[in-house]
Amino acid sequence: MSTNFFTDNDDLKYYFERGIDWEPLVKLNELNYRSPDGFDNAEDAVGFYREILDMTGGFIATEIAPHVPAMDHEGVSLQDGEAVSPDKWNEIFDQMKALELHGMCLPRELGGMNCPLMIxxxxxxxxxxxDASVMNHFGFHxxxxMAMLMFSISEGTTDFDGKKGVxxxxxxxxxxxxxxxxxxWGCMDITEPDAGSDMARLKAVGEQDEDGNWLVTGEKIFITSGHGKYHFVIARTEKVADPDDPMSGLKGLSMFLVPTYEEDEDGNRTRIVEMPRLEHKLGHHVSVTASLAFDEAPAHLIGSRGEGFKHMLTLMNHARLGVGFEAIGMCEAAYRLARDYAAERPSMGKMIDQHEMIADYLDEMRTDIQALRAIAMAGAYAEEMSQKIKLALQNDPPADALEQKRLExxxxxxxxxxxxxxxxxxxxGAEKAVQITGRSLQIHxxxxxxxEFGTEKLLRDSIVLPIYEGTSQIQALMAMKDALAGIMKNPQGLVKRMAQTRWRSLSASDPLERRVAKIQLLAMGxxxxxMTKVAARKVRSLQGKPLAQWPKAFLKDWDPKRDFAFAMLHAERLTRLLSDExxxxxLLEQAQKHPDRRELLERYIDRCEPRCRFLHxxxxxxxARLLGQLAEPGDDQADKAEAS
Ligand SMILES: Cc1cc2nc3c(=O)[nH]c(=O)nc-3n(C[C@H](O)[C@H](O)[C@H](O)COP(=O)(O)OP(=O)(O)OC[C@H]3O[C@@H](n4cnc5c(N)ncnc54)[C@H](O)[C@@H]3O)c2cc1C
Structure with a gap:
């Protein structure tokens, strides 16, 4: 049994020692080293981050992990309208409180440790x-x-002293x-009985009374940590212009902060947001998943009316990064259990891990975890750099115009x-979590x-990852739309990139770079x-229409449902291919900087090359056949042509 989940992980060590370019991130985080109580160099700051994770890694391995099976068994229940958690759970959260972990990323002037989001x-x-339940609930502290601070900054209700950097x-x-x-703690209340992925159908409303105070009414379901004191609620404030148009539905949403209780000066509480039900779920047994009822609950509007979807995307972006890291943690647990079990269990004259098929599973699991961590670290770094540079430009712009341009x-x-x-x-991350926890169970x-062995719990806990924070299918649609939108804006760009990549696939001196270029070519292809199919469909839909209408149809009038049908059909396959790319x-960037990472890149390419060819x-x-079957009356001509 490990006694420290941070120090026992060599791949994580790589990022702290060499894999992350800390200097620019720390410099932004410490406001150009001007922060009065802050660090004046990156080395000391990173030393501090390491100490924090060393401490939490030990705490998690010794004070949380051993108690997880019993807590999972006990679960959480609803008594007199309030959630009741296991005593051990409350003890763990008291310990976290004593360690002041909830302020990990808050600025020092707000009592926090000022760590980067990455930590x-x-x-x-x-x-x-x-444990996924502990992780999820911790996240809602x-x-x-951080979300409150971010929203306040974005709506302009946070003041900075630029000189002192506070x-x-x-x-x-x-x-x-x-x-x-x-x-x-708080929660994020979006989902309703009739609206999950399709947010345009949300029905909860935000209305103003005669004094201009906001009140929220409606029902929300599946709310993680919904027994919290603060709710970020998405509710409709504007009428929908066209109920059949999803974009129009999204424009009418606003974001509110709704407190659960009314409190008097003596701290006596009256519950306003009712919690009639907790879900009985396959996994995440100790994490509260609540139904909530809002009946004219007093609410505070965030930003302006109609900005709800925009704010939600900001929250979701971080939550999705969070699910990525959550997935890695689960995969790591599942892999280690499987590896250790297979090394000690004999079968047919040797240990299980020496049987070719099992060895192959274990090798793939290890490779996939390292691959996931690589993109998670790179993505978290990029997200944080982008945000912190934006803040710096907004609150403390450089005097030098060239530096300003460079930052932009x-x-x-x-x-x-x-x-x-x-x-x-x-x-x-979500798909791999289900696959890897399933493999771990199979190896056992x-x-x-x-x-008894922990793998069935991991599998149960993993299955929700492709569902919450936007399902896998919704992620695939987003990835596909972004990829194709880029090409629509600049088709020549793709042609040029394909030519350059083809050249690299033949002429790069590094054989691994040539192989990566071939994978990029498959993704581009x-x-x-x-895109060609989408455009062809569009042209067919214009048959019989005057030529003068064609430019507008191509530049503006895109119907996402109809025009992109072919791309939507293949969105998940494309997403898998784009993920491998x-x-x-x-990994190529890592291998070019640190030759000892070449072995990992090679292991990954060996596995993904045939997969990418297959996906392509x-x-x-x-x-085409299925699209023909799905075609609606108006699509007949185009789809018959497609199918033929
Ligand atoms: C344990 C748990 C915790 C949760 N926590 C929260 C929380 O804290 N806050 C919150 O607001 N919500 C939360 N949710 C709700 C979760 O975000 C939703 O369940 C999720 O967004 C899916 O919505 P839905 O359940 O209505 O499914 P639907 O939207 O009805 O989707 C059903 C299926 O159809 C697919 N589908 C839908 N539209 C399309 C499309 N256009 N193309 C292709 N496929 C499509 C989906 O991918 C899915 O497979 C939680 C859910 C669970 C299970």
Missing amino acids: YLVNNELLSRA GGMA ITKTRFAKEIDEIRRGDA RSEKRYGRFSRRMTPLLKYL GGNGYSQ AKNHL LVCEV DEITNTG
Whole structure:
């Protein structure tokens, strides 16, 4: 049994010692080393981050992990309208409170440790290796405080002293402090009985009384940590112009902060947000998943009316990164259990791990975990750099115009990478978590199916990862749309990139670079094929229409449902291909800087090359028959042509 989940992990060590370019991140985090109580160099700051994770890694391995099976067995229940958690769970959260972990990423002037988001996310991985329920609930503490601060900055209710580099005032200071102390937590209330992935169908409403106060009414379901004191609620404030148009539905949503209780000056509480039910779930037994009823609950509007979807995307972006790290923690736990079990269990004259098939499973599991961590680290870094540069430009712009331009360019580059990476990480992490925990159970045979060995719990816990924070299918649609939108804006760009990549695939001096270029070519080829199909369909739909209408139809009038049908059919295959491409690119960059990472890249390419060829083949050769069957009356001509 490990006694420290951070120090026992060589791959994590790589990132802390060499894999992350800490200097620019720490410099931004410490406001150019001007912060009065802060660090004045990256080395000391990284030393501090390491100490924090060393401490949490030990705490998680020794104080949480051993108690997880009993807590999972006991679960959480609803008594007199309140959630009741196991005593051990409450003790663990008291210990976290004493360690002041909820303020990990909050600025020092708000009582926090001022760690980068990266440290928080790695801590999530360590927590999730012990238990997904603890990790999720922990996330709804500090994560909510960070969200409050982020929203306040974005709506302009946070004041900075640019010279000292400190926050002097922020709208939710009281709530943030309560959460930092560990005395409260919050939740994110989006899903409703009739609206999950399709947010345009949300029905909860936000209305103003005659004095202009906001009140929220509606029902929310499946809310993680819904027994919290603060709710970020998405509710409709504007009428939908066209109920059949999803975009129009999204524009009418607003974001509110709704407190659960009314409190008098003596601290007596009356519950306003009712919690009629907790879900009985396959996994995550100790994590509260609540139904909530809002009946004219007093609410605080975040930002402006109609900005709810925009704010939700900001929250979701971080939550999706969080699921990526959560997946890695689960995979790590599952892999280690399987590896150790297979090394000690004899079968047919040798240990199980010496049987070729099992050795192959274990090798693939190890490779996939390292690949996931590579894109998670690169993505978290890009997201944080993009955000921190934006903040620096907003609150403390450089005097030098050239430096300003450099920062703006950098922000765009990191922002683009983060946007590309987030749905791919969420998709791949979630799918791999289910696959790897399932493999771990299989390697344990009958023992895996019993509760004693921990693998059945991991599998149960993993199955929700492709569902929450946007399902795998929704991630695939997002990744596909982003990829094709880029080509639509600049088709010549794709042609040029394909030519350059083809050249690299033949002429690069490094054989691994040549192999990565071939994978990139397969991904580009698949995108090219989908875009060509989409465009051909569009042209067919214009048959009989005056030529004068064609430019507008091509530049503006895109109907996502109808025009992109072929690309939507293949969105998941494309996403898998794009994920492999991304992993290869990130690992190639690591291998070029650190030759000892070449072995990992080679291991990954060996596995993904045939898969990418297969995915490319499926995308370019299948789909027409089914599309023909799905065609609606108006699509007949185009789809018959497609199918023929
Ligand atoms: C344990 C748990 C915790 C949760 N925590 C929270 C929380 O804290 N806050 C919160 O607001 N919600 C939470 N949820 C809800 C979760 O986010 C939703 O379940 C999820 O978004 C899917 O919505 P749905 O269940 O309505 O499924 P649906 O949207 O009905 O989807 C059903 C299936 O159809 C697919 N589908 C839907 N639309 C399309 C499309 N256009 N193309 C292809 N496929 C499509 C989906 O991918 C899915 O496979 C939680 C759920 C669970 C199980």
